[in-house]
Amino acid sequence: MSVALHQHPRAHPVGEVLLSVENVSLSFGGVNALTDVSFDVREHEVRAIIGPNGAGKSSMLNVLNGVYHPQKGTIRLRGKSFHDMVSHEAAAMGIARTFQNIALFKGMTVLDNILTGRNLKMRSNFLQQALWWGPARREELVHRHAVEEVIDFLEIQHVRKTPVGRLPYGLQKRVELARALAAEPKILLLDEPMAGMNLEEKQDMCRFILDVNDHYGTTIVLIEHDMGVVMDISDRVVVLDYGRKIGDGTPEEIRGNQAVIDAYLGVTH
Amino acid sequence: MLYREAGQFRSTYAEDMQIFPIRQDRIALMLLLAVGFVVVPMVATQYWFSALLIPFLIFSLATLGLNILTGYAGQISLGTAAFMAVGAFMAYNAQLRIPGIPILASFAIGGLCAAAVGIVFGLPSLRIKGFYLAVATLACQFLVLWTINRVPWLTNHSASGVIAAQKIEILGYTFDTPASKYLLTLSIVALMALAAKNLMRSETGRAFMAVRDMDVAAEVIGIPMMKTKLLAFAISSFYCGVAGALYAYCYLGTVEPEAFVLDISFRVLFMVIIGGVGSILGSFLGAGFITLVPIFLNLGTTFISDRFDIEISHALVSNMELITFGGLIIFFLIVEPNGLARLWQIAKEKLRLWPFPH
Amino acid sequence: MSAVPQPKTQAYLAINNVEVIYDRVILVLRGVSLEVSEGQIVTLLGANGAGKTTTLKAISNLLRAERGEVTKGQILFQGERIDQLNPSELVRRGICQVMEGRHCFQHLTVEENLLTGAYTQKGADLHAELEKVYNYFPRLKERRRAQAGYTSGGEQQMTAIGRALMARPKMILLDEPSMGLAPQLVEEIFEIVKSLNQKESVSILLAEQNTNIALKYADYGYILENGRVVMDGEGKSLAENEDVKEFYLGFSSGERRSFRGVKSYRRRKRWL
Amino acid sequence: MTFFIEVLVGGLLAGVMYSLVALGFVLIYKASGVFNFAQGAMVFLAALTFVSLLEMNWNFWLALLVTLVVMVGVGVLTERIVLRPLVNQPPITLFMATIGLTFVLEGLSQMVWGSQPHGLELGIADVPMEWLSQKWNINISKFDLFAAAVSGLLVAALALFFQKTRIGRALRAVADDHQAALAVGISLQHIWAIVWAVAGFVALVAGMMWGVRNGVQYALTFTALKALPVLILGGFESVPGAIIGGLIIGASEKLAEVYLGPYVGGGIESWFAYVIALLFLLVRPQGLFGEKIIDRV
Amino acid sequence: QAKEQFVPANFYWVGPYAPGGSGIAGGMIDYFKMINNKDGGINGVKFTWEKCETEYNNGKGVECYERSKKHPPTGATLIHPLSTGITYSLIEKGTADKIPIVSIGYGRTSAADGRVFPYVFPLITTYWSQATAMIKFIASKEGGTAKLKGKKIVLVYHDSAYGKEPHAVLKKEAERYGFELTLLAVPHPGNEQQSQWLQIRQIKPNWVILWGWGVMNPTAIKAAAKIGFPRDHMIGVWWSGAEEDVIPAGSAAKGYIAAGFNVSGQNFPVIQDIKKYVYAKNEGEMEDKSRIGSIYYNRGVVFGIVTAEAVRKAQEHFGKGKSMTGEQVQWGLEHLNISAAELKKLGATGFMQPLKTSCYDHEGGGQVKFQQWDGTKWKVITDWITADKALVRPMIEEDAAKYAKEKGITPRDCPKGG
Ligand SMILES: Nc1ncnc2c1ncn2[C@@H]1O[C@H](COP(=O)(O)OP(=O)(O)OP(=O)(O)O)[C@@H](O)[C@H]1O
Ligand SMILES: Nc1ncnc2c1ncn2[C@@H]1O[C@H](COP(=O)(O)OP(=O)(O)OP(=O)(O)O)[C@@H](O)[C@H]1O
Ligand SMILES: [Mg+2]
């Protein structure tokens, strides 16, 4: 099962450390979700976080974009440290994400959902919007164009006007990705983007993730349970278990790490 | 296939983003406006104007306001009547105290004051959700009415607290007949409905809906919760405030606290739910249902007992009407839990496929 | 391709030509027929939106709650029609569903969730049952006092499966049990399924995206597409099928394809 | 000082009366996540039926029993006609359906029994206990104490029921997720019929207590309004919350009216309870004992 | 033209206000039926009516008004809105449509100034008149107005426009006679009054005036019993003085006093006539016959008498045996003169007070009787007590003038006192 890694040179080679997590600990009541975790993410890389269920992966993402505030530790973005960052501030700094349990806006259409991803770029005020006039109208058009590009890119044209609640699970995940992409993020956090997908859809999803990484140079942090996917597309992998980091390295290194095999992989794939 | 979009191509996004992208809808709306502005004034009687159409329109506006808050931004409120009261009383005071102010400006002032009150009572929504928030907004309802009863300045020191609304005059023309009041109301309601529709299909509306559907996710994609919720309260209360002013000026002709009791808040909420949560059209349908159905029921029973000369005790008739009305509400909810607007939408989808079943 | 399977005489669960419509307008299942023999593990495969969940919900009669309805066809369990029974009666008769997307009772603790699963088991020895579930999922035992709403995705999935086991079902409908579980656990879950099937002769109908593992454990499989059954066969024979290999298992000419290589992939051929 | 105590005790006892009504809301909310707008109408229907039967010279216990049967019937029918077709619908829809039910119940009660007010006496006089007022100059009514005892008993019984029994657990499960509850074999029909019947019983008790206090008339439906702040303060799902909320609201609103009212023109009771409840909510958005709203991503 | 006289019956039969609405409606309609059956109407013009449920709700009231105002043959003769709120909403509409708005014992007090409010008739007696009559009554009990000095009176009022009506008058009276007045608001609906009555216990007033509505009344009476306040020192306004207000309070209500502009009882010829000409034929409105002769029912009969007499008066002026229009009845209402002799003819001596109106004065009598609940029925304990018009009239004129100014109305010229 050998896989050729880099088939062609990447447009955006992996660069400096962009985001670093230093000694982060997070607990809820008696439960220690994260204990003293440190790792970093480099610019333009695909960074995977893996680990058994309840290891604290999602909590880690929530810390990264300010949904949870760790009791200890710091997050640095381009060297600047942040404490108690609120999530919409994180968004303003270019961090977008998707969720493990799809968090789409159920009452809205696909198009509207994706358009919300661009809210940070909207400038017109609500009075202009109420009149649908001048800047408001122009702006809606501009953003519609941008969103249509994302829609084309993710191949969801046919469901544009469908309320998201009616879509099958896999498509919903794709819409969620589209919404995150619409914000043109620097860093994209993906929480199990491929759960509940069949092989073909996973392949599509991988393609999208790689393309985003390639075209836009977006840095990607990814949680995934499908080892095939993780091994194939990530540059480096962090492994968590019971809230602690038990491994960090390239996919090859991880595959060979006995602690990881014991805690997570079980039989090799 | 009466309702078919086939053959209507939209080649630019601008076209696709029209307010009513489907031709049939556009035509229907034009027809409706024509009927509202031209045909109705020619044929309707005073009864229709002052007993049916004007209250229907005003309640539609209030429902629209609450729908922006509840339906779009997801915050249930039972303070609607209070916002209406603020609108009515502040419009009255603006007229009274600012010499020469145009009546429309007074209405706007009423609306703005209601918006300010709305923002204050919207603050708890940052922490409180769902039915808890609904009950908490009752504080607003009672506090506002209490204040109006207690501060004589607001009622211009009238003995009973009931005051007569001033004349409505715009550019020298006095709106004193029911027909003219109807036209004034209709114009205001139509314009504000248009503005609401625009607002709800642009960024603000999307932010509202995002907060409604999943506020944590909304925050994560950068929608500021506080600003969005408070804006929703402000806009919604503005609509309710203007509706309150119209209620006082164009409908009752008096400005009094008792016209804005809790009952009205509940009625407007019923209208939102029956009409369809999160739908502009639904606001109108809901207002129509709740204001007109009881009247038609009553007219119906009167007609039947007249025609067949049945002497039934009136208490029995009134109670029967109440029961029927309640029953109808339940019936419609079972047929379509998402309100009349959704029913209408399904009907359209069926029409589109007609005569094929699927 | 393949047609509707011939009705056998002794089907444990049989679905004949079922059609489902949502919201009175959206036609989702267009005549699905399938059957499960006693003691079998049958898997239902298919892309997103093919109608797997809908099929399972049609069986357990949970469609009405989503404003869907079975408009045609019939569903038989042990030879009796069950499409008019209410869900609780179905559970009492031994058909139990694990819903897609977990659906734990958020405000109940993990243990309470499990106990609720035994709702129909009046006077049963709940402790023994609980222990059995905890044996299967040790992680749940650790988190038994946590409110289910605050447990991780995988923990919720375990809770949901455990909850269904508490009802001592004769037939389990599993909707994507592997979703969101760590690879180790996926194997474990399927082992549990297999042992239930073999030791307690529970029949299983399972909808899965993870074709690989599903076909490894299943006796029989159906492939659903667009609300129709497009292919069916023994688990092994399906796994051997070239098309299935290509499109569901990710092998091209015997080699596993890298996810990185998918950029130059082939569009799947549609059966319909 | 005695006056303060009197106001305080009076308030606490008044609060207990609120709790009685709040309890009905809690039951139904807890068991189905439905905010039952019709609770006030149920109180009215129960009390009116009971008092009308009494006035037809029925035996007290027989009247009580028949009223109970009527309330159970209402509960079962509500389940059949209103709730069952609306399984798994958003809470606001169910809320609206109970509003429809309110109209039906109000119309029905007045149609059958008329809209005239009635007096109701249970043989316990609503007058101050003499030895207390003579010795300490404190007025506490015997009836108030009786009402407090009754509500205390009810609350204790219901709290136990919810915490300890299989059905109690099932009720909470239903409130969380209708569909999943169905899937584990909980029969919503039974559960709802039971809960509505119990809520009917609570309504009857509340109706009797309030009926003695104010007479049995349409205005009983307004008692619901008094229960709402209690409800949010205690938490929608909490039986003990209903009683504690009631005590807090009762005491604080009386104290406020007596000691603060004169400075601002009085009548502040109309909103004071709501403001108190609101302030509490700002600290604990789910009320004192309500279940935490779980929203995770 | 059909020989019919149409009067809308826009009352309420459901909801919290139903006891009042249904009783008054029954009395008025029964009176019309009696006139039709016994006399064949007014000079051969029979009364017709149509019921419309207002639910005591302004919007519904307006709807009912609009529905009934064009009814054949001559439109609504006059209208009894039976709600202060609806009355206010109809003042302008009625004036524009030339339909008299008759509010007997409620509505806008200052409309008694007929110069500003030509089409509004707060007949018989207003809230303000009543408040002065109450003080007179208290004074008589205390042994003269001089004795009022230093006494304490508490007004327990429904916190609404209605409850605020007497404030100004009572304050003036307090100033004049030197008694101490405390105002205690009871929030709607008034089913909880612990704190108010604990305050009263603290104040220890000599008298309590109860300005209540519906459930607020029995609750107040019970609360009074609870703190041991003597019921025979509680005086209710006439909307706190019906059987429906005391029966729910049970034995606690014994001794309670209320004002009224009509009395209860069946022993008046007019009620006997109704029984004979209507109920004997099984045409009566009231299903519960025991309510005939109750306060509300008899009040409805008063409404009927006033309506019929206004029509009769108008016919005398505009032509006997014709259906009268609203405008013509307005004249009738302004020239009412129901003297004692007239009352005797109507079989209503002692049932209601003589009534004389004018263009200038739309109120008329302004007298009040006081009655006491003896546990089973109301007992009249005073004769008609006349209001202090000298105090009230200037206040009325002041308020009316303010209204006229706001609305830009030039008051009519009326001959003073005639
Ligand atoms: N409540 C609903 N209302 C309308 N359409 C629905 C509803 N539920 C499902 N659908 C539609 O029915 C189709 C089949 O959905 P279903 O959930 O059965 O697919 P699935 O095979 O289980 O997919 P997945 O693998 O994503 O779970 C989809 O196209 C979906 O859009
Ligand atoms: N808001 C919270 N309150 C209480 N406990 C929490 C909360 N969020 C997470 N936890 C707990 O923290 C631990 C880690 O959870 P997390 O969701 O991060 O796991 P995970 O690694 O994403 O697992 P999975 O792969 O199953 O999604 C779990 O035991 C979970 O129950
Ligand atoms: Mg996770």
Ligand SMILES: [Mg+2]
């Ligand atoms: Mg599915």
